[in-house]
Amino acid sequence: MRIIIIGLGTTGRTILKNLSGEGHTITIIDEDRDKIESLIEKYDVSGVVGNGARLDILEEAEVKGADLAIIMTESDELNVFACLVAKKAGVKNTIARVRNPAYRNQIIEMKDELGISMIVNPERETANEIYNLINLPSIAQVEHFAKGKVWLVEIVAEKGCTLIGETLISLGKKLTSKVLICAVQRGNTVTIPAGNFMIEEGDRIHFTSDVRSLRDFLAEINLVKLPLKNIMIIGGSKISHYLADELSKKKYNIKLIVEDRAKAEDLADQLPRVTVVHGNGTQHDLLVEEGIEAMDAFVALTDIDEENMVVSMFANKMKVRKTITQIKSDNLYGMLGELGINNTVSPKKIVANRVISYIRSLSNSRGSNVLTLSRLVNNQVEALEFHAKKQEKKIYDKPLRELKTKENCLIACIIRQNEVIIPGGNSCIKQGDNVIVVTTHKNFDDLTDAFEL
Numbered sequence: 215m216r217i218i219i220i221g222l223g224t225t226g227r228t229i230l231k232n233l234s235g236e237g238h239t240i241t242i243i244d245e246d247r248d249k250i251e252s253l254i255e256k257y258d259v260s261g262v263v264g265n266g267a268r269l270d271i272l273e274e275a276e277v278k279g280a281d282l283a284i285i286m287t288e289s290d291e292l293n294v295f296a297c298l299v300a301k302k303a304g305v306k307n308t309i310a311r312v313r314n315p316a317y318r319n320q321i322i323e324m325k326d327e328l329g330i331s332m333i334v335n336p337e338r339e340t341a342n343e344i345y346n347l348i349n350l351p352s353i354a355q356v357e358h359f360a361k362g363k364v365w366l367v368e369i370v371a372e373k374g375c376t377l378i379g380e381t382l383i384s385l386g387k388k389l390t391s392k393v394l395i396c397a398v399q400r401g402n403t404v405t406i407p408a409g410n411f412m413i414e415e416g417d418r419i420h421f422t423s424d425v426r427s428l429r430d431f432l433a434e435i436n437l438v439k440l441p442l443k444n445i446m447i448i449g450g451s452k453i454s455h456y457l458a459d460e461l462s463k464k465k466y467n468i469k470l471i472v473e474d475r476a477k478a479e480d481l482a483d484q485l486p487r488v489t490v491v492h493g494n495g496t497q498h499d500l501l502v503e504e505g506i507e508a509m510d511a512f513v514a515l516t517d518i519d520e521e522n523m524v525v526s527m528f529a530n531k532m533k534v535r536k537t538i539t540q541i542k543s544d545n546l547y548g549m550l551g552e553l554g555i556n557n558t559v560s561p562k563k564i565v566a567n568r569v570i571s572y573i574r575s576l577s578n579s580r581g582s583n584v585l586t587l588s589r590l591v592n593n594q595v596e597a598l599e600f601h602a603k604k605q606e607k608k609i610y611d612k613p614l615r616e617l618k619t620k621e622n623c624l625i626a627c628i629i630r631q632n633e634v635i636i637p638g639g640n641s642c643i644k645q646g647d648n649v650i651v652v653t654t655h656k657n658f659d660d661l662t663d664a665f666e667l
Contacts, residue, residue: 215239215573216280218305220266220296221287222249224542225311225336228562229284229569230257232593236657238573241275267296269303278304281576282331284569286311294321294328301329307576309569313337313452332572336561339568341456343559344538348461348511351439351536352432354418354557357588359599359650360629364422366396366588366597366650369437370556371417376435383409391431392636393423396626396652397595402548404591406622406654416551420590420597422626422650424634442510442536443467448495448525449515450477453540453561455484457513462487469504471495496521501528511536519543523555530554547592563589574598574659583660585648595654597626600661602647608667615639618666623653625664 215238219226222244230253233240240259243266244250250261264271266285277283283300285293290312297308309332312321321333346356355368371377377385382395386409398405399418405411413419423431432438445461447454450472458468458481468488472478475492482490493500496516506512512529514522519541526539538557541547550558567589574584586599602610609617614625614637628635629648635641643649643661651664658664 215282215576218243218275218277218280218283218300220283220285222246222253223286223288225562225565226286227253228566229286230259232566232570234258241277243271243275267292267299269299272300272303280305282307282309282573284309290314290317294330297329307331309334309572311336334565334568336565337452338456339564340453340559340561341460343564344457344513345460347538347557348442348445348536351442352437357597359586359627360648363629363634364424364627364650365428366420366422367428368418368420371413371415371419373415375437377413377419378415379412381410381412382407389434391434392427393421393431394626394636395419395421396624397590399591401551404594404654406624406652422636439535444509445469445511445513446471446504446506446509447513447515449517450474450481451515451517454515455481458485458488471500471504496525498528501525506534507532509534511538513538515540519546523553526555527553544592595652596656596658597650597652598658600649600651602643602645602649602661605645606662609643609662609665610645611642613640613642619664620655620666623651623655623664626650626652
């Protein structure tokens with residue numbers, strides 16, 4: 215595909231990094247010459263220096279006929295206008311980052327007139343992910359497939375978890391819940407486990423489940439936790455605003471600590487059900503004074519990763535049951551587990567996953583069958599939902615035990631109409647099924663890529 219990326223800030227660069235090596239023809243546009251030159255050297259892309267909302271700049275970039283423009287500048291207004299100009303210049307599809315909540319509803323209503331194919335809001339989507347983690351306190355991450363029928367869930371094998379010391383074979387004999395363990399992260403190493411793989415304390419376990427089986431499984435492995443009620447949030451960002459607003463509607467008790475006085479006063483006016491405190495949320499005395507020890511969950515959303523890490527570690531020391539930490543830098547992820555920081559969010563990664571999933575789905579008309587894509591374990595693993603629509607007699611209606619999947623590749627779930635099937639060796643794939651594949655391979659775009667044929 216021919217793809218244009220306009221705006222090479224943190225999110226734009228993350229999307230470029232994820233798309234590089236997938237065989238696309240990419241042109242980047244930004245007003246910062248040094249940034250363009252650096253990225254041209256690093257990736258196999260072409261670049262134009264200038265304002266991506268100007269028709270002459272887009273014409274210089276030869277965007278006519280391009281499949282997609284991804285517009286990620288810091289200005290919502292510029293992003294929306296650039297979509298209009300890109301469509302005028304002959305780009306087929308556009309994605310715009312729009313952060314301001316005041317614009318959201320009207321832009322959704324006017325999407326077609328504005329030439330926007332898809333809107334992404336990193337802050338709102340990050341807040342939604344944090345909300346899910348608070349609503350399901352036993353889990354570390356969750357991804358949704360098959361329009362919400364199937365969940366890909368990450369848990370940590372904490373002390374007392376009955377998975378520890380068991381192999382997948384022994385668990386298959388003991389557990390009654392229908393789930394499938396499909397990836398395990400141990401330190402910085404990720405494994406697609408075979409039957410004799412033994413789970414150790416501290417492992418981060420990814421498994422597929424339908425919604426009804428999830429709570430049964432968590433109870434069976436002794437990981438059910440009491441609901442969270444009292445939540446402390448540090449930082450006055452848009453994520454904090456979205457999250458506090460959503461949580462307060464569900465009758466959580468929210469305390470939001472904001473350092474900037476004007477912003478604190480503004481948030482207090484906008485969030486009447488939230489207790490807003492003006493102060494520095496990284497100060498020990500203030501956290502103690504505001505009752506961190508009585509909190510069920512602590513969410514660190516300052517703009518500085520290191521501050522988020524330190525206050526999260528303090529919250530853990532104060533025995534807060536669930537700590538969620540915003541981390542922007544990729545360089546820090548390797549040490550988080552060692553520091554006891556198990557629940558993290560990254561706005562740029564959330565948006566990159568959404569954009570890449572959209573790009574794979576756009577490729578459907580070119581033969582790709584990807585419906586949904588999520589990248590896990592710092593992009594080391596891909597979970598893909600395929601539609602088995604082609605005539606593939608080599609893999610249909612045969613027990614999976616008779617088919618050979620590629621190394622480090624697992625058939626994690628089969629969805630047949632409204633039935634969710636956690637597959638075993640006798641399960642078959644039929645034409646028309648949706649199939650979830652978990653793999654360490656990159657760039658799968660068809661179900662057959664998972665098999666040795």
